[in-house]
Amino acid sequence: MPPQAAGPFAAPVAVPLLPQGAGAGQQQVRRRALLAAAAGTLVAGGLGILGWKELSGGGSPARSATNALKKASGLGDADPAGGTWTLLDGIDAYELRATAFSSGGRYLAVSGWTSASGDHAVGIYDGTSHARLAQMEAGKDGANGVAFSPDGKRLAVACSDGRVRVFSVPDGRPVATLTGPAKRAMDVAWSSRDRIAAASEDGGYLWEAGGRLVTRLARKEKYSGELYAVAFSPDGRMVATCGADQYVRLYDGVTGARIADLGTPAATGLAFSPDGRTLAVGEYGASGGNVVRVWDVRSHAELARLAGHKSIQSVAFSGDGRRLASGGDDGSESDGAIRLWDAASRTQLRRLTTPHHCMGVALNADGTRLLSTGAGKPVLWTGL
Numbered sequence: 001m002p003p004q005a006a007g008p009f010a011a012p013v014a015v016p017l018l019p020q021g022a023g024a025g026q027q028q029v030r031r032r033a034l035l036a037a038a039a040g041t042l043v044a045g046g047l048g049i050l051g052w053k054e055l056s057g058g059g060s061p062a063r064s065a066t067n068a069l070k071k072a073s074g075l076g077d078a079d080p081a082g083g084t085w086t087l088l089d090g091i092d093a094y095e096l097r098a099t100a101f102s103s104g105g106r107y108l109a110v111s112g113w114t115s116a117s118g119d120h121a122v123g124i125y126d127g128t129s130h131a132r133l134a135q136m137e138a139g140k141d142g143a144n145g146v147a148f149s150p151d152g153k154r155l156a157v158a159c160s161d162g163r164v165r166v167f168s169v170p171d172g173r174p175v176a177t178l179t180g181p182a183k184r185a186m187d188v189a190w191s192s193r194d195r196i197a198a199a200s201e202d203g204g205y206l207w208e209a210g211g212r213l214v215t216r217l218a219r220k221e222k223y224s225g226e227l228y229a230v231a232f233s234p235d236g237r238m239v240a241t242c243g244a245d246q247y248v249r250l251y252d253g254v255t256g257a258r259i260a261d262l263g264t265p266a267a268t269g270l271a272f273s274p275d276g277r278t279l280a281v282g283e284y285g286a287s288g289g290n291v292v293r294v295w296d297v298r299s300h301a302e303l304a305r306l307a308g309h310k311s312i313q314s315v316a317f318s319g320d321g322r323r324l325a326s327g328g329d330d331g332s333e334s335d336g337a338i339r340l341w342d343a344a345s346r347t348q349l350r351r352l353t354t355p356h357h358c359m360g361v362a363l364n365a366d367g368t369r370l371l372s373t374g375a376g377k378p379v380l381w382t383g384l
C-alpha cells in the first residue's frame with residue numbers, strides 16, 4: 001500500500017498505463033495527437049511549455065513550434081552515428097530531457113516534456129531486454145530529471161509542476177509526491193543516506209526519503225537564479241548544485257549545511273566520480289564554447305577542462321569510474337554531440353552524434369553502454 005500523505009507528501013494518484021500491446025493504428029493516432037497538441041500549444045502560447053529559453057534554443061514561436069513538430073515526429077532527419085545503437089520504445093514526450101541506469105543496470109528510465117494532459121512523461125525499461133515496462137504521468141507539462149533509489153526499487157522524478165514524484169519500479173505505481181518547489185523542478189538525486197534532493201527554478205531542496213523536508217539549499221545571496229542540476233556524492237555525505245547563478249555549491253548531504261562554492265559559468269550538468277573525489281560540471285553559459293570542468297571536491301581545485309562542445313546539458317561517470325560522458329551539441333542546429341572521455345587521462349575516446357540537441361546521458365557500470373535522450377526516442381549505445 002502507498003504511504004499515507006504526511007508532511008510534504010501529497011496523496012498519490014493512480015496512473016493508467018498504456019497497454020504494451022498497443023497496435024500500430026493506436027500509436028499513429030497518439031502520434032498525430034501529439035503533433036497537433038505540440039503545435040497548438042507552442043503557437044498559441046509563444047514558447048509555451050518549452051519555457052526555459054536558454055536551453056530550448058530560443059527563437060521565434062513559429063520556429064520553436066517547427067522544431068517541436070520535428071522532434072515529436074521521431075529522431076529527425078538523420079540517424080545517430082559513431083557507434084552501435086538501438087532505439088527504445090518512446091513515451092509521449094516531444095522532447096526527452098533525462099535518463100538514468102539503476103544500480104547494476106537492471107532498469108533504465110527516461111523522462112521528458114509533454115504537451116497534453118494524460119500524456120506519459122516517464123518510462124521504465126528492462127536493462128536486459130530493453131522492453132518498456134511502464135510509462136507514467138508526471139503532471140502538467142511533463143518532467144525533467146530522474147533518479148533511482150540506491151536499491152533500484154523506486155524512481156524519483158523532477159516534474160515541471162514543481163513536484164518530485166516517486167514511483168515504484170518496475171511497475172510504475174505512484175508511491176508519493178514530495179512538495180516544496182513553487183516552480184519547475186529541473187533535476188533530482190537520491191543518496192545512499194536516505195536523502196532526496198531537487199534543483200528547481202526557485203532553488204534547491206533536501207528531503208528525507210520518507211518525505212520530511214530537511215532544508216532548502218542556500219543560493220548565491222545577490223542572485224536567485226534557477227538551479228538546473230543536483231548530485232550526491234556516492235557516500236551521501238555531500239550534495240552539489242549548479243545553475244544560472246554561476247556557482248557550483250557543495251553542501252552537507254545529510255543536513256544541507258553549505259560547505260563551499262566553486263566558481264564557474266552557468267552550468268546544467270553535475271556528476272560525482274564513483275570514488276567521490278572529483279566532480280564533473282557541464283557548462284552551457286559561456287560564449288564561444290563550453291567545457292566540462294573537473295574539480296577536486298576536497299581541495300576545491302580545478303583539475304581539468306574538457307573542450308569541444310558548444311554547450312553541455314548532461315555529464316555522467318560510468319560505475320567503475322573509468323569513463324565520463326558529456327552530452328549537448330557542438331554548434332550544429334541539427335545534431336547533438338556526445339563525447340566519451342577517459343576519466344584518468346581526460347582524453348577523448350569517442351564522439352557520437354544524435355539528431356537534435358542531446359539533453360541527457362547515462363553510463364552503465366563498465367561504461368560500455370550509454371543511454372541518451374533528446375528528440376524522438378531514447379537511444380541505447382552498446383559496445384562502447
